[in-house]
Amino acid sequence: MRHRLKDVAERAGVSVKTVSNVVNGYQHVRADTRARVEEAIAALNYRPNLSARNLRKGRTGVIALAVPELDIPYFAELARHVVTAAADHDWTVLIDQTGGRSEQERKAASGIGDHMIDGLILSPLALTADDLAALAGLPMVLLGERVDHGPADHVMIDNVAAAREITAHLIGLGRRRIAAIGSQRTPEGASARLRLAGYTAALAEAGIGYDDRLVAPAPAWHRADGAAAVRHLLTTGVRPDAVFCFNDTLALGVLRALHEMGLRVPEDVAVAGFDDIEDGRFSIPTLTTVAPDKERVARLAVELLAGRLGPDRDAPPRELVAPHHLALRESAPPPPT
Amino acid sequence: MRHRLKDVAERAGVSVKTVSNVVNGYQHVRADTRARVEEAIAALNYRPNLSARNLRKGRTGVIALAVPELDIPYFAELARHVVTAAADHDWTVLIDQTGGRSEQERKAASGIGDHMIDGLILSPLALTADDLAALAGLPMVLLGERVDHGPADHVMIDNVAAAREITAHLIGLGRRRIAAIGSQRTPEGASARLRLAGYTAALAEAGIGYDDRLVAPAPAWHRADGAAAVRHLLTTGVRPDAVFCFNDTLALGVLRALHEMGLRVPEDVAVAGFDDIEDGRFSIPTLTTVAPDKERVARLAVELLAGRLGPDRDAPPRELVAPHHLALRESAPPPPT
């Protein structure tokens, strides 16, 4: 049912290699030979066996993208951009869910279906620089926060600056009791620490004292965690007039919880998020957020990986920063002019 | 840098095949031989080359899931469940985005990276039964609406019944001017047609006349389309007291648009969706919707595919229906008792 080069060759009356040459677009094939071969290919509906080709060539044409969870909108959007960018290099993208568990992340980094992928774009949550260093081997590009002195290429946005800017925006609206939601003490919380740093920097610049009762941890960054965190804040008697959430899903949970508690956004409490996911443009109210250039992140990551697989095989680790901007919407609108 | 069976064999002083046997857990290997081989494997950090194994065995251990778009929450959630279910069979899932374009869907059905995948779970939008029949070849399970007399296994939910039930719920709330948003006339719109059929059936059962000014098309089923559709409905002077959206993202757009127009949900207009995506549990108001058992859909699809790859290779196409239920939330609450 499934044909091989040999079958095509027999039908066209040429050698196996000539068929291979036609399939691979080799220059020096006489026009009439090529035509005969192509006719045979079409007639038999021949498709090359990629396992065999990969075995021979040592390349698979597949790269993997490993993210914590696919149904976190930020990663889903990112995944789409990566798939699109990879298509330009004729790569197929194998998408892996690590669940943020170090064991899964390690498995991804050490090669998923070993030898099945040429390279990896990994968005690590749990792995540290040391873990990664031990794994090397597979060409790899990391997304998200810098793993200091990591052995691999890296694409990030400037988390500290972004967090500082959006906190400054809240301050510019006259808010003084600004809560931060999403802090994490674990080693996994690299983004959390950077965003917290930006938050405190903005407060310091504005001469506002840091009050750690306004900083709420969140075990994960889902809607439910955001809702729980802000409920906890309010029931313990702290009265923020603004909330900076370390990502958008947290913020959507916060909007929901504030609504349930009868507080108005932005009048009573302004809310800002981070990621600029699609939902935030349609929530009620729409969500002010940091908008990383996800398309750029994806493209840079793919380019870096392409480099690693090609000429820059042994270049020292590079680090690229993708731009971001603030998307000011209803939950914390632009200041009146 | 990368080792082969041969390297391990030399180090352990055995034949290549013995190492292969150890790797594959073959029974009859003497304990001390096994120990020596395992030591060598560990020392060299040996990993089998899957391309070679696949070539030899004719199986790759990879299945593909092809969906229209990854950042549509419904598909992202589904993808997660499929990945989880596939893990039970030791399968890796390659996720493909078709964009709902028939060309891409055909490419997926004809084998993506040909011979790279053992089977395919496809959520077709654009392909018709005839298209698919022409492609066969690859073991395949279809998701979503039935492609009539299609050649492949199929997992679906009862769209007509579900749409009828939720429309009946709106009627039970005393609503009489119920709009339907998301109709599509194109061949791609199989779900749209089924859901519309359920809607009209419910109206008929309740003795409510069908008014086609209340049925709004939507080119795609994104938030923006829902918002645009309901805005259009209202500006043309039709005044619905309820809206049934053919999926949840449409409904979220509708909630947003109604909010902008100063209409209260559910007091002025009740809103219902379809899919039960995570967002709908945190929107303001929370969203009443049809909740398909996505986990079940995913598991059934994977089981069917497993059957096709195993004993049921030549079984006639099967069709399984996954259960659904109504999730009644604020946007169209349970009737007062």
Add this chain to the structure above:
DNA sequence: AGTGGTTTCTACAACGTTGTAAGCACCTGT
């Protein structure tokens, strides 16, 4: 010790492809 049956291991040949090197056929210019 010889028989028969197991267990343990090995050599060899595939799987389908492509790189290499070499061969054949055809030109062109003398």
Add this chain to the structure above:
DNA sequence: ACAGGTGCTTACAACGTTGTAGAAACCACT
């Protein structure tokens, strides 16, 4: 007509793995 290209095609050997068939080693009985 012939040397020397160049263009086109081919045979062969890999790539790393596993199935097959069979050899060698072991065991328990007579």
